[in-house]
Amino acid sequence: LYLxxxxGEVWASRTGGASWTCLARHLPEIYSVEAAEL
Incomplete structure (x- = not known):
């Protein structure tokens, strides 16, 4: 999962949302939502 x-932060979870890791901070503000299933 990615959020x-x-x-301006991007977070990822490899545990289905039980724990999260911050991948990036201080990015431009994010105003759109997009979802994809791989």
Whole structure:
């Protein structure tokens, strides 16, 4: 799972959402939502 926040952070979870790791901070603000299944 990947999650982008409106404050410019990108988070990832390899445990189905039980725990999260921040991949990036201080990116431009994120205002769109997109989903994909691989």
């Amino acid at each position: 982008g926040t409106t404050s």
